[in-house]
Amino acid sequence: MSALLELRGIRKSFGGIRALAGASFAIERPGIYGLIGPNGAGKTTLFDCVAGRQVPDDGEILIAGRGVEGWRPERLAALGLARSFQECRVFPEWTLRDNLLFALRPRGVGAALLRSFTRRAALPAAAGDEAMRLLKLASLERYADAPASLLSFGQRRLLEITAALIGRPQLLLLDEPASGINPGLIAVLADLLRQVHRDQGGVFLIVEHNMEFIMGLADHIVVMHEGAVLAQGPPDVVRADPVVIDAYLG
Ligand SMILES: Nc1ncnc2c1ncn2[C@@H]1O[C@H](COP(=O)(O)OP(=O)(O)OP(=O)(O)O)[C@@H](O)[C@H]1O
Ligand SMILES: [Mg+2]
Structure with missing residues (x-):
C-alpha cells in the first residue's frame, strides 16, 4: 500500500541558500506527527513544497501514492x-x-x-x-x-x-500553531486537535518549537536539521536521542 505522504530527496535552494538538502520521510499511517528542528532547518520550506507554494528543485512528493510536485494549492486542496x-x-x-x-x-x-x-x-x-x-x-x-x-x-x-x-482535511499541515499563545489556549488547542483527529482521522503534521506541546500531542516526531531528516520516532525515543539533543534540544 502507498504511504499517505512520502517525500523522496526533496531539494530546494534560494539563491545560494540551501533550504532543503534531500529531505526524505514517509508517513504510512493516520496520526498526529510532529516536525521539529532548529531555526532555518527547512521546516517551513518543506511545508511550502508539500502545499504547492514552492516547487522543489529536485525530489518527489507523493500523497497517497500520487506524485504532486508542482501542483497548485487549489488542486492539492481538492485532494484533501x-x-x-x-x-x-x-x-x-x-x-x-x-x-x-x-x-x-x-x-x-x-x-x-x-x-x-x-x-x-x-x-x-x-x-x-x-x-x-x-x-x-x-x-x-x-x-x-x-x-x-x-x-x-x-x-x-x-x-x-x-x-x-x-x-x-486528510492531510493537515500546521506551522507553529502554539507560537505566541498563552498556556491556557495551548491546552485548548491540544484538546481541539486531539478531538478532531479522533473524529475524522487523517494525517496531522505539525511544525512546532514548543516541545512540551508537541511531545505531548504527537504520536511520532520527525527531526530536521540543515535541510534533511536527522532522526524520527516516538516522542520519548527522539527526546532521548543524543544526536537530536546535540543538534536541537541541547
Ligand atoms: N523565500 C526565501 N528566500 C530566501 N531564503 C529563504 C526563503 N525561504 C526560506 N529561506 C531560507 O531557507 C532556510 C530554511 O528556512 P525555513 O523557513 O524553511 O526554516 P524553518 O525550519 O521553518 O525555520 P524556523 O523554525 O525559524 O521557522 C533558511 O536559511 C531561510 O533563511
Ligand atoms: Mg518556519
Whole structure:
C-alpha cells in the first residue's frame, strides 16, 4: 500500500541558500506527527513544497501514492490538503462564522464574491453546524457572530486552525500553531486537535518549537536539521536521542 505522504530527496535552494538538502520521510499511517528542528532547518520550506507554494528543485512528493510536485494549492486542496501559516491569517473584519464558511468555499471563488458567498444560502445547512461544532471545541462559540478583530492573538490562531479543519482535511499541515499563545489556549488547542483527529482521522503534521506541546500531542516526531531528516520516532525515543539533543534540544 502507498504511504499517505512520502517525500523522496526533496531539494530546494534560494539563491545560494540551501533550504532543503534531500529531505526524505514517509508517513504510512493516520496520526498526529510532529516536525521539529532548529531555526532555518527547512521546516517551513518543506511545508511550502508539500502545499504547492514552492516547487522543489529536485525530489518527489507523493500523497497517497500520487506524485504532486508542482501542483497548485487549489488542486492539492481538492485532494484533501489544508494548511496554516507561520504568520496568522484570518479576515479581521469578518465574523468568526464567515471566516469558517469562507474556508469551505468552492475552489476558484474570487475575492470579490467572498462576502456575498458566505451570506447567501450557497452552502449546505450542515456547514453552519460544522462551523459551530468547531468553534465550540476551540472555546470560541460565544464570538461566532463577532468580527475576528475582537479576538486576542491566540484566539485568532485557534480560529485559523478551525478554518483549516472545517473541510475535514486528510492531510493537515500546521506551522507553529502554539507560537505566541498563552498556556491556557495551548491546552485548548491540544484538546481541539486531539478531538478532531479522533473524529475524522487523517494525517496531522505539525511544525512546532514548543516541545512540551508537541511531545505531548504527537504520536511520532520527525527531526530536521540543515535541510534533511536527522532522526524520527516516538516522542520519548527522539527526546532521548543524543544526536537530536546535540543538534536541537541541547
Ligand atoms: N523565500 C526565501 N528566500 C530566501 N531564503 C529563504 C526563503 N525561504 C526560506 N529561506 C531560507 O531557507 C532556510 C530554511 O528556512 P525555513 O523557513 O524553511 O526554516 P524553518 O525550519 O521553518 O525555520 P524556523 O523554525 O525559524 O521557522 C533558511 O536559511 C531561510 O533563511
Ligand atoms: Mg518556519
